[in-house]
Amino acid sequence: MRHPNPELLSAHIDGALSTTEAAALAQHLGVCAECRRQCAELRAVSASVQAQAPSTPSFVSPGLFWARLAARLQTPRREAWPGISLLPATVFALLGAALDVLLGAASLVWLLERWGLMRPLAPRLLAQLVQRDAPTVLAGLAPAWLASGSKQLCARVLQAWGAVRPEVQDAVLYVGLATLLCVALGGLLMLFGLWLSTRLDQERNERSMTRWNTARS
């Protein structure tokens, strides 16, 4: 008589065989006393191990277990940054991005107007402001460059700058200032959002812990 793979007998007592395998094995067990004996032994071993499973009273109480665990947990969580609710941060980041887009669009419009590719849509107040204030800004920066010992470099930059057409100077200054403003504004809003997220998260944790302690007591 050909006996089945021993692993099948073990799987059989766990009810882990497919319908076809189980049917074939059942047929074999009907005629094979040796395999029936092996199954009985496997069941006995399985039962004796199951009887060793520790019961609930063997362990410390849930309250004590949690108290010990809570004292060892690192709070805020190690991955607290990605873990915190980022909704406020996201809202403020989106707000910053929207403002950036607006400023970018305004820059584009201004440039198109400036180069005659578009009919004037808005007063050129900002453009005039940049034109008027740019030399003052440069004049303020130049001494700093000179003081840092980059005299030649600064002179070269100023010389190169002077050779640039006024409308390009305007465009560079305007776009540069707009970019700085965008970055600063977006960054500040993002930081504020993150701060708000962390703060809200801490408050929620405290509320949650209070609820848990109340429920437990």
Add this chain to the structure above:
Amino acid sequence: MAAANRPEAELIASARSGDMGAFAQLVGLHRMRVLRTAAGIVGSVHEAEDVAQLVFMRVWDHLDDYDSAGSFTSWLYRITVNLSIDTLRRRRYEAELDEELQAGARSDPEALALHADERRRVQRAVAQLPDKTRAALILREYEQLSYKEIAEALKIPIGTVMSRLNYARRSLDRLLREEQDEQREASEP
């Protein structure tokens, strides 16, 4: 208490965002399975509690690594099995050091009497199984997991689960018989 009935997925999401109350409830839900599994593998209730503490600390720290597409329980069992096996390895290393220090001064008659107890006999036989085999056996016998669940928890194919369980049971059967024979021989005049 309405909060106690929150679904597991919601508790995990809240715990991920740092909500300790939600994590406490998760611990409450899974504490016993972690303790039982660890106790089965390390063979000591006291050590199982240390392992369970480490398991939940790791879960708390690595909640972001848990892929919510998979089963949380399987992930938890995997961590429990790994940390239990680590504990055993450390213990064996420490025992080796201890043995070197004590140099054969053993065989306490009282301890031997305790080993005669049926419970201790099976525990001792289980402790002799290879770690990974024992882990599969404990997940099956203590936790009543299906072969598929064991495969998922241990990240092994179902065929391997089947062969490990078969090996574990047959080895236990042999070990228990051998011990019985030894006891019989010892008790004979």
